[in-house]
Amino acid sequence: MEMHSARQLQQLPFYAPQGEECRLFEQAHASRLPLLIKGPTGCGKTRLVEHMAARLGRPLITVSCHDDLSAADLVGRHLIQGGDTRWCDGPLTRAVREGAICYLDEVVEARKDTTVVLHPLADDRRQLAIERTGELLQAAPGFMLVISYNPGYQNLLKGLKPSTRQRFVALGLDYPAPDIERAIVASESGCTDEVAAQLVRLAQALRRLTEQDLEETASTRLLVMAARLHVAGLALLPACRAAIVDALTDEADTGAALHEVLRAVI
Numbered sequence: 214m215e216m217h218s219a220r221q222l223q224q225l226p227f228y229a230p231q232g233e234e235c236r237l238f239e240q241a242h243a244s245r246l247p248l249l250i251k252g253p254t255g256c257g258k259t260r261l262v263e264h265m266a267a268r269l270g271r272p273l274i275t276v277s278c279h280d281d282l283s284a285a286d287l288v289g290r291h292l293i294q295g296g297d298t299r300w301c302d303g304p305l306t307r308a309v310r311e312g313a314i315c316y317l318d319e320v321v322e323a324r325k326d327t328t329v330v331l332h333p334l335a336d337d338r339r340q341l342a343i344e345r346t347g348e349l350l351q352a353a354p355g356f357m358l359v360i361s362y363n364p365g366y367q368n369l370l371k372g373l374k375p376s377t378r379q380r381f382v383a384l385g386l387d388y389p390a391p392d393i394e395r396a397i398v399a400s401e402s403g404c405t406d407e408v409a410a411q412l413v414r415l416a417q418a419l420r421r422l423t424e425q426d427l428e429e430t431a432s433t434r435l436l437v438m439a440a441r442l443h444v445a446g447l448a449l450l451p452a453c454r455a456a457i458v459d460a461l462t463d464e465a466d467t468g469a470a471l472h473e474v475l476r477a478v479i
């Protein structure tokens with residue numbers, strides 16, 4: 214049932230759906246299934262999770278994964294305080310105890326030892342073993358594990374192990390359709406509909422050009438940033454140059470090609 218009070222709706226982080234992803238998220242949560250969200254950087258993965266956590270009334274604990282992130286960073290560690298050692302829960306352990314939604318952003322970046330703790334949490338057991346303290350935690354009812362990854366070419370090698378992927382319900386997101394993306398850019402920046410339309414046209418031209426050459430392309434996030442600079446008083450062309458084109462590449466030839474597209478569209 215999608216019923217929310219006016220007050221609740223006001224407090225929800227704004228999310229414009231691309232399709233049925235909110236329903237899928239809700240059903241995965243109700244079925245106690247973990248979720249894998251795939252999609253390029255800046256396409257709305259984090260915002261979807263923030264929106265759904267608020268809608269489901271669950272606390273959200275987000276971890277941005279990096280190549281040094283270990284299982285201990287997620288689970289916790291003993292800290293020495295004034296001569297005493299004290300156990301300190303990591304973010305994953307807190308989420309398991311509190312029944313929160315735990316969102317591991319860019320999970321393929323994390324060290325391989327993290328899979329050992331994620332697997333028993335992601336299947337029917339919903340358990341977290343804290344080796345250091347000997348505790349075996351059963352996840353509280355509202356707990357949900359959500360991971361995201363960007364299947365860009367750099368990640369093809371790293372990938373997610375099949376044994377990990379198969380534990381998750383998968384949801385693929387892409388950049389939103391033009392009419393939805395226009396509404397997002399306008400609503401997130403306060404720019405006019407015309408400016409939003411221009412920015413989305415620019416993004417489409419840049420995406421056609423950059424999809425093969427660049428790992429990252431003009432994302433919804435970058436459009437929102439350009440629109441905000443413009444709303445703050447910068448002309449649209451320099452705003453797009455700073456927030457989109459120069460943000461995407463350091464390479465002179467590619468930069469020149471992107472600038473050309475920029476001048477043709479804006």
Ligand code: ADP
Pocket residue numbers: 227228229230231252253254255256257258259260261389397401433434437
């Ligand atoms: P990702 O996690 O995929 O890298 P984010 O969720 O952080 O991307 O999205 C980047 C920004 O783009 C958000 O802060 C928001 O301003 C905007 N955005 C993207 N998609 C949406 C959407 N569907 N609804 C509302 N805002 C969105």
